[in-house]
Amino acid sequence: MSPAAAPRGDDAVAGQPGGYTGPARHVAIIMDGNGRWAKKRFLPRAVGHKRGVDAVREVVRAARHMGLEALTLYAFSSENWKRPEDEISDLMGLLRAFIRSDIDEFAANDVRLKIIGDYKMLPADIVELIEDALARTAQGRSTTLAIALNYGSQQEIARAAAAAAAKGAVTVEAIEAELDTADMPPLDLLIRTSGEIRLSNFLLWQAAYAEMWFTDVLWPDFTPGHLREALDHYATRERRYGGR
Ligand code: IPE
Ligand code: IPE
Ligand code: MG
Numbered sequence: 631m632s633p634a635a636a637p638r639g640d641d642a643v644a645g646q647p648g649g650y651t652g653p654a655r656h657v658a659i660i661m662d663g664n665g666r667w668a669k670k671r672f673l674p675r676a677v678g679h680k681r682g683v684d685a686v687r688e689v690v691r692a693a694r695h696m697g698l699e700a701l702t703l704y705a706f707s708s709e710n711w712k713r714p715e716d717e718i719s720d721l722m723g724l725l726r727a728f729i730r731s732d733i734d735e736f737a738a739n740d741v742r743l744k745i746i747g748d749y750k751m752l753p754a755d756i757v758e759l760i761e762d763a764l765a766r767t768a769q770g771r772s773t774t775l776a777i778a779l780n781y782g783s784q785q786e787i788a789r790a791a792a793a794a795a796a797k798g799a800v801t802v803e804a805i806e807a808e809l810d811t812a813d814m815p816p817l818d819l820l821i822r823t824s825g826e827i828r829l830s831n832f833l834l835w836q837a838a839y840a841e842m843w844f845t846d847v848l849w850p851d852f853t854p855g856h857l858r859e860a861l862d863h864y865a866t867r868e869r870r871y872g873g874r
Pocket of ligand 3: 662663664
């Protein structure tokens with residue numbers, strides 16, 4: 631029986647046309663709304679970003695407990711350099727502190743840290759911290775935590791296409807093999823917080839057949855319960871990949 635004609639249910643092949651949805655393997659989140667969270671409370675934006683880091687910590691723990699193979703978090707886009715210098719410096723400071731404080735927990739729990747995006751453009755001491763953290767967690771076999779830093783999907787696709795061309799074949803498979811996410815499972819679910827319904831240059835290629843979940847919850851308020859809600863919704867989706 632061809633996959634397209636397979637009945638819905640356990641004997642259908644996950645990821646194939648007409649297939650049973652199966653548990654999500656790879657979830658990505660556009661963590662948006664830190665500034666609005668702070669504004670609503672008459673607090674500086676930096677406080678919103680700091681509370682955003684607390685939400686990251688909880689969501690990473692939850693992703694591990696829920697058995698996700700991969701979680702990709704949009705932390706700083708290639709366009710976020712347009713923000714005022716003091717906000718960029720607050721964000722870099724939080725990133726520095728986060729890596730320092732959380733790397734032991736990742737290593738102890740077998741989390742593999744990964745960075746997507748052109749992180750070498752970040753301040754040199756952060757690049758060094760990142761590279762130490764990558765080396766320390768490279769053998770992690772529980773969840774892959776990919777953090778998108780100085781990430782822009784159009785730039786990523788252009789780099790991947792150029793690399794594929796240099797090897798002689800600009801095909802879908804060849805480009806895919808050069809993307810920053812090449813060693814990760816296919817993207818199943820893309821979540822964006824804060825009510826904005828746009829991708830903001832995040833995982834444009836990878837989202838081709840991903841399910842999407844948009845919520846008005848502002849990122850600092852996002853809890854493991856919200857992640858569970860999105861995953862429960864995902865489990866009800868029928869993914870057709872153009873088939874029927
Ligand atoms: C998301 O929150 C964090 C980053 C983009 C670094 P924002 O700072 O974009 O918050 P809003 O969208 O202004 O509320
Ligand atoms: C996307 O959020 C980038 C991150 C969450 C890191 P932005 O707040 O930068 O996106 P726009 O500007 O509203 O599209
Ligand atoms: Mg925003």
